[in-house]
Amino acid sequence: xxKEKKISVVVPAYNEEMLIEHTLRSIPxxxxxxxxxxxGSPDNTFELIEEIAExxxxxxxxxxxxxxxxxxxxxxxxxxxxxxxxxxxxVMAGDNQMDPVYIPSLVDPIIENRAxxxxxxxxxxxxxxxxxxxxxxxxxxxxxxxxxxxSGYWNIMDPQNGYTAISRKALExxxxxxxxxxxxxxxxxxxxxxxxxxxxxxxxxxxxxxxxKSKIRYGRYIIKVSWLLLGNFFYRIKMKxxxxxxNPIAFFYLAGFILVPVGLFLGTxxxxxxxxxxxxxxILLLGLQLILIAMLFDxxxxxxxx
Numbered sequence: 001x002x003k004e005k006k007i008s009v010v011v012p013a014y015n016e017e018m019l020i021e022h023t024l025r026s027i028p029x030x031x032x033x034x035x036x037x038x039x040g041s042p043d044n045t046f047e048l049i050e051e052i053a054e055x056x057x058x059x060x061x062x063x064x065x066x067x068x069x070x071x072x073x074x075x076x077x078x079x080x081x082x083x084x085x086x087x088x089x090x091v092m093a094g095d096n097q098m099d100p101v102y103i104p105s106l107v108d109p110i111i112e113n114r115a116x117x118x119x120x121x122x123x124x125x126x127x128x129x130x131x132x133x134x135x136x137x138x139x140x141x142x143x144x145x146x147x148x149x150x151s152g153y154w155n156i157m158d159p160q161n162g163y164t165a166i167s168r169k170a171l172e173x174x175x176x177x178x179x180x181x182x183x184x185x186x187x188x189x190x191x192x193x194x195x196x197x198x199x200x201x202x203x204x205x206x207x208x209x210x211x212x213k214s215k216i217r218y219g220r221y222i223i224k225v226s227w228l229l230l231g232n233f234f235y236r237i238k239m240k241x242x243x244x245x246x247n248p249i250a251f252f253y254l255a256g257f258i259l260v261p262v263g264l265f266l267g268t269x270x271x272x273x274x275x276x277x278x279x280x281x282x283i284l285l286l287g288l289q290l291i292l293i294a295m296l297f298d299x300x301x302x303x304x305x306x
Contacts (some may be wrong), residue, residue, distance in 0.1 A: 001032060002104070003111050005087040008033040009103075012070045013094030024052050024059060024162035028103065033084055034059045035077035036094070040067035045094070048286025070162075071076055071185025073257045075176050082171055098163040102205045109201050116170040117200040119156070120163035120205035142222060143187070149295075150229035152302045153189035153200050159184045159187050163205060166203045170198050184225040191232040194302065195239045243286075249301070259287030275276035 009031050013020050036059055038046040046063045053059035074091055081089040088107050092098045109115040140160055147159040172195050180188035241250035263284025
């Protein structure tokens, strides 16, 4: 136990036979349960997990017969944490990229009731980004902006950081079965937390790159996750500001997203210049203004929930 709280670590792993042993052996003694989830690896990852589990009874080997994705693997660990009465579940990848010395930094704000979900942030300090490639930084920055808009957490950075901790309360609140199963689960999870106004906090943690190789291909990944984030944005507005609270923000957004394309459409028609200037442009500008107003109120409401 840690500060009278039961802590688990969920370790999703896919083809990590080179690094999984060091990852598992580095997890501190105060951790109560370690759910090592092999995501259908064709290599010897699961066999190594089973061998280490014979020495460390905290380790629960879990094998998925097929590769379902890192998000699906983490959800399995989350569900087992709930079944075992865990208070806080930490996620550490099986590639030894996440230094366990920072686990207290992630769980302390939850224990102190200052957050429901904490996540690492490699972008707070320039020194913490050492080893991160230029393209990785660029892709991360673009995804950060899109995730801010989609999730409503305008205070967060580095949304792709998978080093996280989540409270039992949060796990019981959100629908775990609906979490995106592949890369992008972390962006999806933020949206689901925001719908219920759960508190998210960034923790400055340096990147630690070594022998591991990123399985994310940022070009294709950004395109794929962009559609996820767009859908998540509309889902969040619908759930948070229509179904759960009936807030005018939803109507500002709705009117804005209707007026902008209408204004653009009218501007392309073969009308006299008088008609285009006095009708299409004002409609377009009004739509943009309504979206910006809604966004400002959205930011204000979410800042109050920090």
